[in-house]
Amino acid sequence: MNPLFSLTPSERGPIVNTWEQDLGGPFEICLEITGLEPLVQNNEKVAKAQPVAADRNGIKPTIHSSISGTVTDVKKDFITIREEGTRVAEPVDFPGTGTREMLNALRENGINVRGLKKDCTLIINAMPHEVGMDGHRYLIEEFTDVMVTGLNYLKKAISPKACALACPTGMDWTIPGCTGYEIDPVYPNSLPELITKAITGKEMPSEVCVIDATTLYRIGRTIHGRQPVTLVIVKVGSTPFLTPVGTPVGILLKLADFRPGEHDRVILGGPLTGEAVYSLKHGVSPETQAITILKANKEPTVKDNPCVGCGECVINCPARLEPNMISRHSEFGLYENTLTYNIASCIECGLCGYWCRAQRPLLQYIRLAKKELAAKPILEDLREKQ
Incomplete structure (x- = not known):
């Protein structure tokens, strides 16, 4: 069996607690808040488990600080907090009905x-x-x-x-x-x-x-x-880390003794469905379960090559779609045309890109089209599948 497809769990090993390691300086987290409204400002003191960003539409989950500290930067997509003090937010009560x-x-x-x-x-x-x-x-x-x-x-x-x-x-x-x-x-x-x-x-x-x-x-x-969970288990290689949400991927890679090369890609998640980060300061999210490094080759893993019409993506698609046609329309901004090819039924497994002989970024094109379509209020069914 191709080891890339095997899902047999490995033997349990010891979990490394990030805060027990020598990090060589003040600990700082980076929380992704894309699509959310910040609830804090620069230089504001925050407590552990305090909400720092929320969805004004009441759809996406609220983001909380995983440490006690001071807000050092607030941007459109990220909030950075430096650890300081031992403040903890008040416990919350949960309703029992409704x-x-x-x-x-x-x-x-x-x-x-x-x-x-x-x-x-x-x-x-x-x-x-x-x-x-x-x-x-x-x-x-x-x-x-x-x-x-x-x-x-x-x-x-x-x-x-x-x-x-x-x-x-x-x-x-x-x-x-x-x-x-x-x-x-x-x-x-x-x-x-x-x-x-x-x-x-x-x-x-x-x-x-x-x-x-x-x-x-x-x-x-x-x-x-009675408080939000602020710790996640993230596996790097064979080492599982128990670490605060927002821990920069660079810290976890260093603790796991990984040294990514200049053109290596660092992925939050797995090689087939994960998403690459552009900076090692990018923090892990509550849903991050692993960090994967894709080593650089002499040639890029994906290219802007034209489709060669081999049909491998269609043959290997478990949803029985035509990723070749969906990606072609998405590539040129014809997002609504992808509805004809049932883009909402795509389960984003990434197999189309894996089997693509032309090495096209098929999953990325599909995700781009879904994002653009989901922004339109008439496409409620598609938005629910995101």
């Missing part, structure tokens, strides 16, 4: 609840998203009680008709209250759409909601601690 109220409380405490709805079939996805992104193992094996706390809160909030746990074949993982399903640990079987098909036999039916096991853990930890 679907909208309970889900909104989670969103305001940093949890992405988009797609969750009442009376659904709830699937907890414990599959590694890509190779090496297997922090679920530690969370499920060590913090089952926290997972149960999160599940109980969701049961009160959305009253699911059934709860299922999807995990790799051979992993004896359980969460009380969930029916277990073993999934063949081969990418892209870990993606929500394929998880749903494997468990229900249907392709993304409207009555099914899928959340990541890490999200369930964060819900449980948030409810239990």
Whole structure:
């Protein structure tokens, strides 16, 4: 099997706590706030777990500071905070009834609840998203009680008709209250759409909601601690780090003894679906589970080559789309034309770009078109799939 596609979790190793390491200077975090409104100003003192950016439309989760410190910079897309002091935000109370109220409380405490709805079939996805992104193992094996706390809160909030746990074949993982399903640990079987098909036999039916096991853990930890979760487990190579949200990727790479070259690409996530950062000061987000380095070759990994019409992207697309046609229209700004080719059904697995003989940035073109289309108010169905 191509190791790039294997989703078998690795053996558990010791987790490194970032704050216990010698960082060689003051610790500073960088929080991405793209599309959100800043709630703080330069030189303002902030407490750990204090909200620093929120969505005025009430859709995206609120961003909180993961440390106590001073705001050193506020830009359109980023807030930088230097660690200082030991201030902690006041605990919050969570409502015990009302679907909208309970889900909104989670969103305001940093949890992405988009797609969750009442009376659904709830699937907890414990599959590694890509190779090496297997922090679920530690969370499920060590913090089952926290997972149960999160599940109980969701049961009160959305009253699911059934709860299922999807995990790799051979992993004896359980969460009380969930029916277990073993999934063949081969990418892209870990993606929500394929998880749903494997468990229900249907392709993304409207009555099914899928959340990541890490999200369930964060819900449980948030409810239990009455504060937003400010720490994430990020795997760099074979080393898992427990680190504050917003930790610059450069710090984690240094602690893992990685020295990226001049033209290497640093990816938040995996090589197929992750997103490259332009600076090692870029901080990890609450959803970041791994950092991947793509080593530079003599030639670029992707090029602005024309499509050669080989059809490999179509043959290997699990959603049965035509990525070649979608990317061609997106490349020239003809975004609405991509609707003809069902762009909203793209699950962004990245296999089209992997198999492309012309090395075109197919997934990037598709994501660009989705972003442009989602900005238009008439395309509500597409926006919900982002």
